[in-house]
Amino acid sequence: MQHALNESIEIEVMRYRPEQDKAPFLQTWVVPCTEDMSVLQALQYIKDHLDPTLSFRWSCRQAICGSCGVMVDGIPKLSCKTFLRDYRGRIRVEALANFPIERDLVIVMDSFMEKLESVKPWIIPKEPRALEQGEYRQTPAQMEAYAQYSACINCLLCYAACPQVGLSPDFVGPAALALLHRYNSDSRDAGAGERMPVVGAESGAFHCTAVGYCSEVCPKGVDPASAVNQAKGASVREYFLGFLGKGGGK
Ligand code: FES
DSSP states (O other), X not given: OOOOOOEEEEEEEEEOOTTTOSSOEEEEEEEEEOTTOBHHHHHHHIIIIIOTTOOOOOSOSSXXXXXXXXXXXXXXXXXXXXXXXXXXSEEEEEOOTTSOEEETTEEOOHHHHHHHHHTOOSOOOSSOOOGGGOOOOOXXXXXXXXXXXXXXXXXXXXXXXXHHHHHOTTSOOHHHHHHHHHHHTOTTOOOHHHHHHHXXXXXXXXXXXXXXXXXXXXXXXXXXXXXXXXXXXXXXXXXXXXXXXXXOOO
């Protein structure tokens, strides 16, 4: 049930329209709000009633699609999962940090898409199987080994939180490394040998300084910091096994 309008909130929103603005700036609107209203709904109110030119991404409104990430008072958040009742009087909504801005709250994701592709986030089986040969079976324990990391929705909050992404834009980053670890940990997969060079590369996991803020802001409990640490460990193990002539990877 929609609660009655009971107060209003001042929302400062980052604007940037490249065809007319030299640099991003903040524009303030007053939005009537209800107890159950999300930041995304406030942005939609502005677009519907105050300024139809405001640009932002969203789709599912249920913390599933990962498209609505923004900075709320300087902290990376999903706008659909962040509620105005937790703020009083005034909030600031900006585009996710550490990404170029395409327009208003919309960031350019091209570099992330390249990083994601580089970790081959799909099952690379030992032997490809035809459909009629049936499914790949796993025990609950085998599924448990990667389940947490498969919850990533690529919302990029972890990239906005990561100080190393800010300092070194080439760093492959938390979500891509979490997905790399997810597939390397899957009993159906034999592709670790193809992925591990990404971990050990100059732009790879050893760029991470273990601040851990990526895991704090993750809205799905993925814990990318743990995945990055485990990928580092696997890389070191692979190095020493290679040194001893025993090979690495799966
Ligand atoms: Fe899909 Fe927020 S709109 S995660």
